Amino acid sequence: MSEKEIRVRIAPSPTGSLHLGTVRTSFYNCLFAKKHGGKFILRIEDTDVQRNKDEYTKEILDGFNWLGIKFDEGPYYQSARLDLYRKFAQKLLDEGKAYYCFVTPEELDELRKIQRAAKVPEKYDNRHRNLTKDQKDKFISEGRKAVTRFKLPDNTDIKWNDEIRGLVSVNTNDLGGDPVIMRADGIPLYNFAVVVDDGDMKMTHVIRGDDHLHNTAKQIPIFEALGFPVPIFAHAPLIFTHDREKLSKRKHGDIANIDKYQKEGYLPEAMANYLVHMSWTQPDKPEEEIFKIDAVALKFELSRISKSSAVYDLPKLNWFNNHYIKEKSLSEIYELSKRFLEKDLNLSIYPKDQILKMIDAVRTGLNKLDELPGLIKFFFNDEFDFSRDEVASSLRTENGRRVLEKILIQINLFNFQNPGDCKNKVDGIGKELALKGKDLYWPLRVALSGSNKGPDLGLIISLLGAEKVKSRIEKALKVLV
Numbered sequence: 251m252s253e254k255e256i257r258v259r260i261a262p263s264p265t266g267s268l269h270l271g272t273v274r275t276s277f278y279n280c281l282f283a284k285k286h287g288g289k290f291i292l293r294i295e296d297t298d299v300q301r302n303k304d305e306y307t308k309e310i311l312d313g314f315n316w317l318g319i320k321f322d323e324g325p326y327y328q329s330a331r332l333d334l335y336r337k338f339a340q341k342l343l344d345e346g347k348a349y350y351c352f353v354t355p356e357e358l359d360e361l362r363k364i365q366r367a368a369k370v371p372e373k374y375d376n377r378h379r380n381l382t383k384d385q386k387d388k389f390i391s392e393g394r395k396a397v398t399r400f401k402l403p404d405n406t407d408i409k410w411n412d413e414i415r416g417l418v419s420v421n422t423n424d425l426g427g428d429p430v431i432m433r434a435d436g437i438p439l440y441n442f443a444v445v446v447d448d449g450d451m452k453m454t455h456v457i458r459g460d461d462h463l464h465n466t467a468k469q470i471p472i473f474e475a476l477g478f479p480v481p482i483f484a485h486a487p488l489i490f491t492h493d494r495e496k497l498s499k500r501k502h503g504d505i506a507n508i509d510k511y512q513k514e515g516y517l518p519e520a521m522a523n524y525l526v527h528m529s530w531t532q533p534d535k536p537e538e539e540i541f542k543i544d545a546v547a548l549k550f551e552l553s554r555i556s557k558s559s560a561v562y563d564l565p566k567l568n569w570f571n572n573h574y575i576k577e578k579s580l581s582e583i584y585e586l587s588k589r590f591l592e593k594d595l596n597l598s599i600y601p602k603d604q605i606l607k608m609i610d611a612v613r614t615g616l617n618k619l620d621e622l623p624g625l626i627k628f629f630f631n632d633e634f635d636f637s638r639d640e641v642a643s644s645l646r647t648e649n650g651r652r653v654l655e656k657i658l659i660q661i662n663l664f665n666f667q668n669p670g671d672c673k674n675k676v677d678g679i680g681k682e683l684a685l686k687g688k689d690l691y692w693p694l695r696v697a698l699s700g701s702n703k704g705p706d707l708g709l710i711i712s713l714l715g716a717e718k719v720k721s722r723i724e725k726a727l728k729v730l731v
C-alpha cells in the first residue's frame with residue numbers, strides 16, 4: 251500500500267502585510283513538504299470582510315514570489331468557499347453538534363462584567379445550548395439574530411502529540427465557552443473555516459505558530475464532529491524582540507513585515523537562511539552554516555525546531571545578507587541595486603564597467619543593497635562638507651596644501667587606466683615631499699571623496715579620471731585659503 255501523501259499549507263489572512271513569522275512558518279512547511287515529496291498549499295483566509303484588504307493579499311502574494319516560495323496548489327480563497335462552510339455548519343446543527351445562540355452583545359458585556367467582578371475567567375456561559383423551540387421563536391420574534399456555536403465537550407482535556415512541543419493538553423473549560431463558528435450573516439469564523447478547509451483539502455500536518463495552541467484545542471473536536479481525520483500538529487515558537495516582546499506590527503512597526511526587507515535590499519536567500527535558522531539547527535552542521543533550501547530539505551526534521559521563542563536579531567540577518575551579497579557577481583549586484591542607484595545617482599556619468607568597479611570596491615562592507623548609493627555617491631557628486639571636524643583636520647594642514655598642489659602639477663603623468671600606477675605616483679610625490687601615511691593620503695582622500703576613509707585611493711583616482719581629480723583638488727585648495 252502506498253504511503254499517504256503529505257499535505258501542508260500556509261494560510262495567511264489578508265488583514266495585514268506579510269509577517270516575518272508567517273514567512274518563517276512557510277519555510278518550515280515548504281521544507282517539510284519537500285522532504286517528504288508532499289504538497290504545499292496556499293490558502294488565503296479572507297473571511298474577515300471588515301479587516302481584509304486587497305492590497306494585503308497582493309503584498310502577501312508578491313512577498314512569497316520574491317522569496318521564491320512556490321506552492322503546489324492555490325491560492326485558494328476562503329471567500330469563494332462560503333457555501334461549503336454553510337453546508338458543514340448546517341450538518342453540525344442538524345446533528346445537534348452546534349446550535350443557534352441569540353445572546354446579544356449587551357448581554358455578553360453584562361456577563362463579562364459579572365465575571366470580572368467575581369474575578370473568574372471571562373467566557374461565554376453556553377446559556378443558549380439547550381433552548382426550547384418556544385424560546386427560540388420568542389427570540390426570533392424579538393428580531394434577534396443568531397450566531398451558530400459549536401458544542402465543545404465540557405471539562406475535557408484535549409490532547410495531542412505535537413511534533414515540536416510534545417504532548418499538549420488543554421482543558422475545554424479554558425477555551426472561553428462554546429466557540430462561534432458562523433456569524434449571523436452566514437460568514438464563518440476562523441476556527442471553523444480552517445477546520446473545514448484543512449479537512450476538505452486533506453491536510454496531513456498543520457505547522458503553524460504556537461499562538462494557535464488554544465485554537466487547536468477548539469479545532470480538534472470540530473474535526474472529529476465533522477468526521478475528518480485530525481491532522482498532526484506542530485506549533486513553532488513565535489518571534490520575540492530582545493526585550494521579550496512578541497514581534498508585532500503594532501508595537502514594532504515595519505520590522506515585522508517582509509516588504510520592509512525587500513524594499514531595503516535584503517536578498518531572499520538571506521531571509522530564508524536567517525528565518526529558518528532562528529529556531530532550527532541542522533543535525534550535523536554549526537548553527538550559522540549557509541544552506542541551499544533544497545539541500546536542507548533532505549535533513550529537515552520538525553523535531554529539531556526549538557520549543558523556546560525565537561529572537562529577532564538584526565545583526566545576524568545583516569551577517570547573512572552580507573554573505574549572500576558577496577556571493578553575487580558584480581553585474582547581479584548592479585541589477586539588484588539599480589532601483590536604489592537610479593533614485594540617488596545620475597548613473598549616466600560613468601560607463602557601466604566603471605560603476606561595477608565602484609561596487610567592487612565597497613561590496614564587502616554592504617549589509618543591504620540600499621546602502622550602496624551612499625557608499626559610492628562621492629564618485630557622482632562633489633558637494634562635500636569640508637567643515638566637519640574630522641574632514642577639516644585632514645585637509646586644512648600645510649602638508650595638505652603641499653600634497654594637493656604637487657598632485658595638480660604632476661597630474662598629466664598619472665596613468666588613469668591603472669589604479670596601481672595612480673597609487674605609485676601619489677607615493678612618489680610623498681617621497682619628494684617627505685610625507686607618508688595619513689599626512690600624504692588623507693588630504694587627497696578628503697579632496698576627492700569628502701572623507702578620509704573609503705576604498706583604495708588608487709582606484710578612486712583612476713575611476714574619477716583626470717578631469718574630476720583636477721577640479722576636485724582645485725575646489726579643495728580654495729577651501730584651504
Ligand code: GLU
Nearest residue numbers: 260261262263295444458
Ligand atoms: N489565518 C490564520 C492566521 O493568519 C491561519 C492560522 C493557521 O495556520 O491555522 O493566523
